Amino acid sequence: MTSKKRRRREERPAIHPKNKYSESPPDFALLASQYPSFEPYVFYSRDGRPRIDWTDFNATRELTRILLLHDHGLNWWIPDGQLCPTVPNRSNYIHWIEDLLSSDIIPKTSSNGDKVKGFDIGTGANCIYPLLGASLLGWIFVGSDITDVALEWAEKNVKSNPHIAELIEIRKVESCENTLPIQESHNDRSAQDKSNVGMSSHVDEEAEPSSSSSFDLPIGANRSYHGPPILLGVVRDGEKFDFCMCNPPFFETMGEAGLNPKTSCGGTLAEMVCPGGERAFISQIIEDSVALKQTFRWYTSMIGRKSNLKVLISKLREVGVTIVRTTEFVQGQTCRWGLAWSFVPPARKIISRQVAEKKNLSFMLEGVQRQFSAIDVLQSIESFLCTGGASCKLNSSSFTIDVTASNDHCNALLKNEVNHVHEGSAVKHLEETSSGSSCLHVPTNSLCFQIMVFQQIPGTLLVKASLQHRDSSLPGLFSLIFRQLEENLRYNFCR
Numbered sequence: 001m002t003s004k005k006r007r008r009r010e011e012r013p014a015i016h017p018k019n020k021y022s023e024s025p026p027d028f029a030l031l032a033s034q035y036p037s038f039e040p041y042v043f044y045s046r047d048g049r050p051r052i053d054w055t056d057f058n059a060t061r062e063l064t065r066i067l068l069l070h071d072h073g074l075n076w077w078i079p080d081g082q083l084c085p086t087v088p089n090r091s092n093y094i095h096w097i098e099d100l101l102s103s104d105i106i107p108k109t110s111s112n113g114d115k116v117k118g119f120d121i122g123t124g125a126n127c128i129y130p131l132l133g134a135s136l137l138g139w140i141f142v143g144s145d146i147t148d149v150a151l152e153w154a155e156k157n158v159k160s161n162p163h164i165a166e167l168i169e170i171r172k173v174e175s176c177e178n179t180l181p182i183q184e185s186h187n188d189r190s191a192q193d194k195s196n197v198g199m200s201s202h203v204d205e206e207a208e209p210s211s212s213s214s215f216d217l218p219i220g221a222n223r224s225y226h227g228p229p230i231l232l233g234v235v236r237d238g239e240k241f242d243f244c245m246c247n248p249p250f251f252e253t254m255g256e257a258g259l260n261p262k263t264s265c266g267g268t269l270a271e272m273v274c275p276g277g278e279r280a281f282i283s284q285i286i287e288d289s290v291a292l293k294q295t296f297r298w299y300t301s302m303i304g305r306k307s308n309l310k311v312l313i314s315k316l317r318e319v320g321v322t323i324v325r326t327t328e329f330v331q332g333q334t335c336r337w338g339l340a341w342s343f344v345p346p347a348r349k350i351i352s353r354q355v356a357e358k359k360n361l362s363f364m365l366e367g368v369q370r371q372f373s374a375i376d377v378l379q380s381i382e383s384f385l386c387t388g389g390a391s392c393k394l395n396s397s398s399f400t401i402d403v404t405a406s407n408d409h410c411n412a413l414l415k416n417e418v419n420h421v422h423e424g425s426a427v428k429h430l431e432e433t434s435s436g437s438s439c440l441h442v443p444t445n446s447l448c449f450q451i452m453v454f455q456q457i458p459g460t461l462l463v464k465a466s467l468q469h470r471d472s473s474l475p476g477l478f479s480l481i482f483r484q485l486e487e488n489l490r491y492n493f494c495r
């Protein structure tokens, strides 16, 4: 492996810590000894490690079946050729949503009592997200799909699990007159044969868009969605959801999917392809979200290609969402991204007068992921502050940054949440006035402060800030910015 490749690998974020497989991956030898149906698929490589042939659909399907049974108590099956999910990877998306819901980025509401209610767009025959969400976290789900085979098998998978069956509704998406007909019949063997995308021996996850694909078309190229409804027309009057999630059809053509050598887990035409690919599909979800607004607290989708992530974030800015969050998912050797947005006004942060008047502030950044050092954190602080236009002087030997921020810079930092999406901080901070109403405190002069980063023990950094002018009239603003910085750094560097 080249050092560049090795570095890329090391820099990748780890599997979500709440994921059942975060400490150790599935033990094939143990599973083979306990499940005779899995045993024929396990062989031992020269280094003595138990392996399975990832190019064998039956092997990957059996692995998924026994992992769902062994680790989640779920009965599960899919017919030949349908997209076979990888349990550890799919669990990461569920845990990311769990993080979003438990964060205080937007206020909590309880439209469905104490229950969290989600909508899985395109649940597939495998129905993996509702099954995992309901069994791991007790979430209620509506899982939608368009093909008969997906609807039939999703229903079967739900009914095979009576302990959670009540929590999951499978909903058929009715095609509108002006949409293209649904392209797949599950009895169409030739379509299935063609669409069982190629498999490789080294990648343990399903299809990734090929790098030579037309995903690289310039922004504005003709990729509008004209398929069946996605959310609008499927969500019923009066329904409220905490989130929606989606593993969209990534490709524009089956040829594009089939050209990719890094695929291994089946997938039929309807599962893998939609006109305009994922960009068009997710753009349509964004358009639906503009109409549905706060019907969902969070709208989320998985994205297969980073260039699409950028385009979609720009689209979100255009339509005026209040919050955008992104994440990167570890998928074997394949990268995927998560995109989340909301129309719910961000939670109001109230800064007490005591904190507002402090001139020296600090916080401990604990649980910093191994691949990040103090200098990474320092640079991230610099870029966070520069986004608002503040002037920063970074000193990499003393690990300090001297900052001067004007009124406008401070306002830009506190107001413009979407500018910080990639750093993850998207909370609008407001100061409570004596009358109880809230407003942004606009300063009349500049704010000068120094930020210092100290390594405490491995994985723990101390971040300090001190206001340079003790007579400054802006301490409230100083603490607001520092608090936003803290949130930003925690999101970027800590698990």
Ligand SMILES: C[S@@+](CC[C@H](N)C(=O)[O-])C[C@H]1O[C@@H](n2cnc3c(N)ncnc32)[C@H](O)[C@@H]1O
Binding pocket: 083, 084, 085, 121, 122, 123, 124, 125, 126, 127, 128, 129, 144, 145, 146, 147, 150, 173, 227, 228, 229, 230, 247, 248, 249, 250, 270, 271, 272, 274
């Ligand atoms: C990539 S598969 C995802 C299946 C499953 N959620 C998973 O993660 O393995 C995409 C699914 O979206 C479905 N689909 C396509 N267009 C849809 C639409 N407009 N509404 C609902 N589902 C749709 C397809 O039939 C397919 O089952």
